[in-house]
Amino acid sequence: MRLTGSSFQISKVVSNDDLGKVFSFVATAESLLPVLTTVLISQIFNAFLNIYPGMPYIILAVCLFLPFVVFTWMTCLPP
Numbered sequence: 734m735r736l737t738g739s740s741f742q743i744s745k746v747v748s749n750d751d752l753g754k755v756f757s758f759v760a761t762a763e764s765l766l767p768v769l770t771t772v773l774i775s776q777i778f779n780a781f782l783n784i785y786p787g788m789p790y791i792i793l794a795v796c797l798f799l800p801f802v803v804f805t806w807m808t809c810l811p812p
Contacts (some may be wrong), residue, residue, distance in 0.1 A: 742807040 740756075747755045774789045781788040 739804065742804070746807060746810065 740759075743755060743759070744752060774793070777789045777792060778786070
């Protein structure tokens with residue numbers, strides 16, 4: 734599920750010639766990431782089950798920090 738605001742911000746940052754390439758990459762990533770992250774988080778959970786069961790949530794929080802920084806940067810760009 735793509736957020737309209739993020740598509741709007743991406744279209745303002747990327748040149749018109751590369752817009753189709755970027756949106757196709759975003760659509761591909763949106764399709765693949767749920768499958769890949771489910772497998773990855775399951776493996777992390779199983780590895781840390783006896784040590785620290787909350788580790789997948791900490792790793793996800795760290796991984797979500799980068800998109801937060803990118804979207805904050807894109808929001809602060811001049812129009």
